[in-house]
Amino acid sequence: xxxxxxxxxxxxxxxxxxxxxxxxxxxxxxxxxxxxxxxxxxxxxxxxxxxxxxxxxxxxxxxxxxxxxxxxxxxxxxxxxxxxxxxxxxxxxxxxxxxxxxxxxxxxxxxxxxxxxxxxxxxxxxxxxxxxxxxxxxxxxxxxxxxxxxxxxxxxxxxxxxxxxxxxxxxxxxxxxxxxxxxxxxxxxxxxxxxxxxxxxxxxxxxxxxxxxxx
Numbered sequence: 377x378x379x380x381x382x383x384x385x386x387x388x389x390x391x392x393x394x395x396x397x398x399x400x401x402x403x404x405x406x407x408x409x410x411x412x413x414x415x416x417x418x419x420x421x422x423x424x425x426x427x428x429x430x431x432x433x434x435x436x437x438x439x440x441x442x443x444x445x446x447x448x449x450x451x452x453x454x455x456x457x458x459x460x461x462x463x464x465x466x467x468x469x470x471x472x473x474x475x476x477x478x479x480x481x482x483x484x485x486x487x488x489x490x491x492x493x494x495x496x497x498x499x500x501x502x503x504x505x506x507x508x509x510x511x512x513x514x515x516x517x518x519x520x521x522x523x524x525x526x527x528x529x530x531x532x533x534x535x536x537x538x539x540x541x542x543x544x545x546x547x548x549x550x551x552x553x554x555x556x557x558x559x560x561x562x563x564x565x566x567x568x569x570x571x572x573x574x575x576x577x578x579x580x581x582x583x584x585x586x587x588x589x590x591x
Contacts, residue, residue, distance in 0.1 A: 438539030441570055445561045446537035450505065450527040453513040458503065458527055460565075467500040467587055468561040471574075472540035474554040476508045476516035476526075480576045484556075485516070487580035489523045499563075500587040505529055505540075507554055539572070560586055 439446060445468075449459040460468075471488060473481040488495075488502050495502050505527045508516070513526035527534075535541035540557040543550055556576075560569040560583065568590050571579070 448534040471558045498588040
């Protein structure tokens with residue numbers, strides 16, 4: 377080792393600097409939420425509130441046959457709004473389907489369209505309802521040549537009121553979604569018949585028979 381190196385190493389200030397441990401970087405504190413910018417904790421809380429609301433919706437009492445049909449006002453394909461009161465004094469069929477352009481829903485909507493003249497002769501109006509937006513309903517209508525009006529309930533309010541929104545199970549997983557349901561409403565505004573967990577094949581024909589037999 378050279379004299380120059382020994383001289384530098386023997387300097388007490390150099391030894392202290394060499395032996396000192398590196399200073400730890402200060403840990404950043406938890407950022408405060410700015411007004412109008414919710415924190416992650418708040419977002420989680422909001423998700424929990426939504427889950428609780430869905431759970432509560434699933435426990436609402438379902439409408440029963442003989443009860444007055446819940447009112448609704450929903451947008452339809454092609455524009456405009458449709459209300460229950462528009463059909464006062466007429467028999468009305470509401471078929472709730474999970475999703476436009478899926479195989480089962482397509483077969484069901486096509487079957488109701490095929491029988492639309494027979495429903496009209498029995499004095500019955502048929503409406504399809506799902507949670508799809510109006511644009512999706514229009515694409516569904518155009519692709520399959522559907523003639524029945526298709527209503528959109530994106531908030532699930534009407535679906536819940538008619539017991540068509542609740543907990544479902546698929547491949548061991550539970551979730552909330554639309555339960556395939558059909559409701560026949562009499563001219564007096566009361567529910568005449570409810571079909572839950574509908575099997576598509578032959579269903580439209582069974583609904584037509586019930587509507588034709590109803591007063």
